[in-house]
Amino acid sequence: MSKPPLLEMRGICKRFPGVVALDNVCLTVSEGEVLSLCGENGAGKSTLMKILGGVYQPEEGELLVDGKPVKIENVTDSMALGIGFIHQELNVLENLDIAANVFLGREPLVSPFKLIDRKKIHADTIPLLKRVGLDVPTHKRLGELPIAQQQMVEIAKALSLNARILIMDEPTSSLTLTETDKLLELIAGLRKQGVSIIYISHRLGEVDRCSDRVEVLRDGKNAGGLTRAEISHDSIVSKMVGREIKSVYTPSGATVTAGFLKVRNARSSRFPKQQVSFDAARGEILGFAGLVGAGRSEIVKAMCGLDEHGCAEVSLGNESLVIRKAGDAIGHGIFLVPENRREEGLVTAMSVRENITLPDLPTYASAGLIRKNRETKVANEQIAALRVKTPHAETLVRNLSGGNQQKVVIGKWLAMGPKVLILDEPTRGIDVGAKAEIYKLMRELAANGAVILMISSDMEEVLHVSDRVAVMHEGRITGVLDRGDCNEKNVMQLAVGRPVAAAKSA
Template sequence: MSKSESQPAPILEMKRVSKRFAGVQALRNVSLELYPGEVIALIGENGAGKSTLMKTLGGVHQPDEGEIRVSGQVVKITGVKDSIRSGISFIHQELNVLDNLDIAGNVYLGREPLTGPLRLVDTARMAAETQPFLDQLGLNFSSRTPLKSLSLAQQQMVEIAKALSLNAQILIMDEPTSSLTLSETDRLLTVVEELRAKGVSIIYISHRLGEIMRIADRVVGLRDGQNAGGLSRAELTHDAMVKLMVGRDLDKTHLAHDTSNLPVRFSVSGLRTGKYPNKEVAFEIRRGEILGMAGLVGAGRSETAQAIFGIDKSQGGVFTLDGKVLSIKSAQDGIRNGIYLVPEDRRRCGLITDLPIRNNITLPALNRFSVAGLINRDKERTSAQKASKALNVKTPTVEFLAKNLSGGNQQKVVLAKWLSLEPKLMIFDEPTRGIDVGAKAEIYDLMRNLAKEGVAILMISSDMEEVLSLSDRVAVMHEGRITGILPFDKASEESIMQFAVGGERPATGARPLDTGAAAV
């Protein structure tokens, strides 16, 4: 239902909401209306205030100023329970799950049904009531499945099932597809359409503009914590949404280039990972080259990256850097050789979120800031400020806690800690997951500048547009092995997908496998 059509009173009104954190004005007089059975997309760059606005609605934060009305009544939301009582359910961008419980235990966490005189948790009822929500999402596993056995994408779907179980009339989805496969994303968007048909109102936050084009009735934009305008359904185009978010048009120049004459910087052969001990991986990356690594979820891309960096112990393989054979048995070995990993899950694996930006940036090289075992805080702070400024981290001070930064700025902090250490090989695992188009452009520029300086870059990405626009060559994995490597001028969605599903022959228009980095 479009706002321009005849419709009832709004189910939700947020009027002139403001919020401030430690000297940062996160929201300034933001207003928003949502109507019954409507899907609005909330867009903006990282740090624009989208998640903060929704967290005030979800009870995580309390606004300093402003008013919230649900079904015409003023509500005071001082906590998550107030939000749920008001008929609001929130699917957070960052996972809030416990991997020591099964799926049903996570879905009903904090509201478990009890039975018997001892008031024990009724696990059978919990499992039975959870299963229909899994079925609705097209998940083909039992509600008794331990959460720790699920992939990141599957855990995200459990979060969505939990929100659906609350039968809320207002559903907030903050980057719900950031960890999902194409098929899982399609199923989720179908669920959104089904919920809208049942009268549920949805606020959908996403940087994936194609999803918004499919499901949004209208778009509301935020910029620098303030309303930036809106778009009706008829006005929705990719370029219009980008301009609403960043206030300008972005350069769409194709970034890839021919690297065939560049010398090899890093190579791996005979690599076997713990997930695929019977499959071998071999490839090489040239100086100044960005090798994109594509494939379906579970293909073994992240496991390959972690083995190269030294987080996961490899089952075999030979690594060379500038012609020298390396022994990598730990992350310390990787770091010592100038090999650095920007992990997929930046909050859990790339940052210590309860520490300031300063500590996160300087942690890998504390010896540079210490004398006789004592840290020189002034020297440490100066270095962190320089690195933060170079990457345009939006923060009032490097003493700001990493957990309070937006996703894009958190990613920049992860990058900052490595860039001062003169990388030779940088591995980016889903470098722009959950990051807006403006921050993406900055990270793309950074990656290309690193390549110009001779750094070899391995970029793992599930974003096909990203792979095609940024990669000089594309290596495709399927079930633990590389099935093909394509030069940028022959790579296409069709040719990549052909290899991603295990095909041995290039699709039409693709060149035969590059013998300089043979598949195994």
């Protein structure tokens, strides 16, 4: 008799008001297997994993562990079954040390005064850190570690709970290429130790590298699985979107007005001694590349009045602008879609309608009162134009998938007619189908005369979408590459501060 799968989810159904999130979904995971779960935003991946994590309960279906039916009614039940969750947004306390984070809420106590046994938690943390390949003192404050090492601590915490199944949700979204390689090596090591991994990522190259199998969801249903031999970029995309995704780069068909946007002597609080200057044309997409921490986000925040100690001289056409705060930039038609959409781009407790109209409320007011019918009309137009998957405009933004939240952030600025649209990591955590839609939208905006600035850490995205690429290193632009010179080698050379003959000065 063959050994049953470690985990089975059979006929799982989950409904929310107006939405069938999961419809008869099945999933199996064997011991020591890396199963990648793929699908477009809104396909049901997060809902399925929240059922496994005890956050939601299904209306129909059953769960089995080691072939035996189980009930997961809360997070504690999930943890007791050996299920650990590594979230995209890490669940750590940066003010505590590593050992305190690993045993948070489960601290061993010393009698008779019920004091925390600090010596024991540090001693017990050492082998856990060794298991994940992290060589740092357990007394080190977590906030002093880079994101990649904080993530390793989160994995160590899950292993301290004797986790048999680790769910990793977009674990590399904030990691560099080197850090990503280390994480994939760790996954391979955990697999050999018998730990099962459910890996959720929109970076299909990583899925190809680490997976034993792939299961694809589409519109809340199983769209099919792929064995190790069947896994490829094209096969995953085909099952995810049910349609062909063509090459994303489209040559600009716009009338390009060179130097329409001029930024001079921009300085950020992070790199106060570095001055950055660049031009961008109407009708083009200017990509900004560089390693994490190169200062790309800081420069655009300085030019938008979002850096209290930063500054920049900005002009549009022949007009010099005075930008001291975010409202000044918005008033001139310069809009920023920030990297952290949930904290900086949205009010998640508000509806889609309210988020889309929030930056421009006077337009929707009459006699000092907001006219909801005006808001609803514009919100519905943006929902339709951007293909936002939502039951209606009154749905709370926090109930949308990450990709659809990003579309709402973009939609609120589109409703105001941008002259300059800055997109910082516009497709982070977004599926391949939604990416293609956002790229098409960027190209259409450029064709209609907008200046598009795109900051991205995704090399493929930078090379396939940009008309030109400005590369930054340690707070300065090391060179600008024309379309014909945009390749991975040139970008990486400039990103590490080395000159490239084809690069032009900013």
